[in-house]
Amino acid sequence: MKFPERFSNLPAYAFPRLRALLDHLDPGGPVVHMTIGEPKHAFPEWVTEEITQHAEGFNKYPPNDGAPELLLAISEWIKRRYDVEIDPTTQVMALNGTREGLYNSAMALCPETKNGKKPLILTPNPFYQVYAVASASVGADPVFVPATDLSDHLPDFNLLPAEQLDQVAIAYICSPANPQGAVADRAYWANLIGLAEKHDFKIFADECYSEIYREAPPVGALQVASEMGVGAERILAFHSLSKRSNLPGLRSGFVAGSPENIRHIKQLRTYAGAPLPLPLQSAAARAWRDEEHVVENRRMYAEKFDLADEIFAGIDGYRSPKAGFFLWLPVEDGEAAAVKAWTETGVRVLPGAYLSRDVAGENPGRKFIRAALVAPKTEVSGALRKLRDCLYDKRD
Template identity: 60%
Template sequence: MNFPERFANLPVATWPRLRGLLDSVPPGGDVINMTIGEPQHAFPKFVTDTVMDALPDLNKYPNNNGIPELLEAMAGFLNRRYGVTIPTDRIMALNGTREGLYNALMAICPETKGGAKPNVLVPNPFYQVYAVAALSVAATPVYVPATKETGHLPDFAGLDGKTLDQTAVVYICSPANPQGAVADHDYWKNLFELAVKHDFVVFADECYSEVYRDTPPIGALEVAEEVGLNPERLIVFHSLSKRSNLAGMRSGFCVAGPEPIARIRSLRAYAGAPLPGPFQAVAAKVWADDTHVAESRALYQEKYAVADEVLGDLPGYMSPVAGFFLWLPVKDGETAALKLWSETGVRVLPGAYLSHGEGAYNPGKSYIRVALVAPKEDVRQGLIKLKSCLYG
């Protein structure tokens, strides 16, 4: 059976592509994996006991939308972090935000806009789920460069009016993966003005919001409340994966206006899988606790300092203000990643594997992404080897 024609331009999955590049070549030293953004810090100690206490719930079907305690904890997080009060009936518990980022588009993207196929705007580089979701609903993904010239955030306002008028949904990630750039107040305000003018919905992926250097990144919800944005025009996504080092637990949530959240919940009744009951009980306690988040963030701040110390004198080095990736300029990302692996055993990700386009038109081609998730001394050794191999 062939894929539908709309999947002809499906992006090649990042990790099989990386394995194809590196795995046939022996590492040139002790392996230090700096590719995947899988947090390695300890998760809260109370998680294990809470899981054990909640295991009897495995004989019950999990609540599709999220148990009341979980939704209340999520609303409490939003209030503490952003100063907004969101009713729990506008929050949907997710089995990881990847599910939500995909299924929310399935639930709300129209089949046509103005009598033609709708556009879905995607930052470039991007999290690949954005593009795959657009193709799945037979929309046209429009890749908007997020480069040094645009502050590593997509310049949606620079698009022509026809493209924007045909747009149904805009994906935006802040803090950005992979560059660590943060959308400020004016960026959000301007984006919301475009949403109103051109009649589209903003999908704000804020999964890295709790990993930052100094200042907590401003959130879409607080700016939306300030400017009086219709809540139907914004869906915001959050996750415990990065915030609490619980990538395997798959606890995330989305916040939306009454109509979008109703559509997302309706789709979940037929497709997708709710978070298992024991994990919902655990997640409620984790979302309600901020102490472990601050402790984990302090460890990332130490690794920011290591990166600045080792790489700060390199031309083009950009010290991230948030997130846990370095976006390092090289001549060619694939060549650099293969050289680094074969000569040192340090494993990084070519930037082109996160971007759309051919040759010079791929905004990630001349970068590598380096994850700062390993223990601090492993990060230090990896960056020292990286610098000597690629920039020495």
């Protein structure tokens, strides 16, 4: 059986590509993994207690859309964080990790045609690879919009011609951005929402890193829309406990938006989704209600970013991230730098090109590597110093 044509041009996922690049080579020192954004800080001790106390829930099928107490906790968190009122019964749905939502929401909401033509889906470049796979799955044409230092590492959708924007069905945007750590401010969101209103498309706001920031909390898409007096019809906001609470294995996220959009997503999830077990939903509800552990988590990341700023001070092109937990480090060639770092130091980083797509012969990630600051501070400190000595000293 032939593989569907629309998937034939998808590149290999980043981490299989990395294994093919490095696994046949010997590491040049003790192995330090800085490739995957998998938090290593401790999650709250009460998570285990919460799951144990509600273990009888494993004997029940969980509500497909999320338990009422979890949906209420999420809507209350949105109110506290963004001062936006969300109806927990109609405007939010629990997700088994936000990857599911980012993919399935396109399946549920992208039209087969727009203005009689094939729809377009906008995505930053570099980007989280699920965006492109979602585009292929719904039969839309992806448009990869560069997110480079020329546009403050956020995609400048204003550069697209009006006739192209008229064909857009969905625009993916990640803020704080993976991998660059850039943050969309109020003006950026207001401009994007204005484009969506003018050209009739939806915004999929991937805000999974929203609680890991260094100074002011990033504004959100729903927040700016509310301040503008624009309804939630244009926006789907996606959040997760993976980064905020160091709980990637809990697989708890949510999507929030207008009742009509959420209704369509719920309908698809009835057939294609996998709801979170009830004991895990109980733990998730408590996590969304607790901020103490989030503050401590943010403090530990801030320490590591301050450390990175000190280590890479004076490196040409180094940019101190505003949020998230990645460094987007400039190099001559990302693959060559990853090989050099691995074979000379044992530090494993991800070539930026593996998170980007070639457009007109240019790949905006080619001259970067991504390093995740998820390990304990002492391990991160040693690894970053090795990277600096290995990759940059000759350029000083």
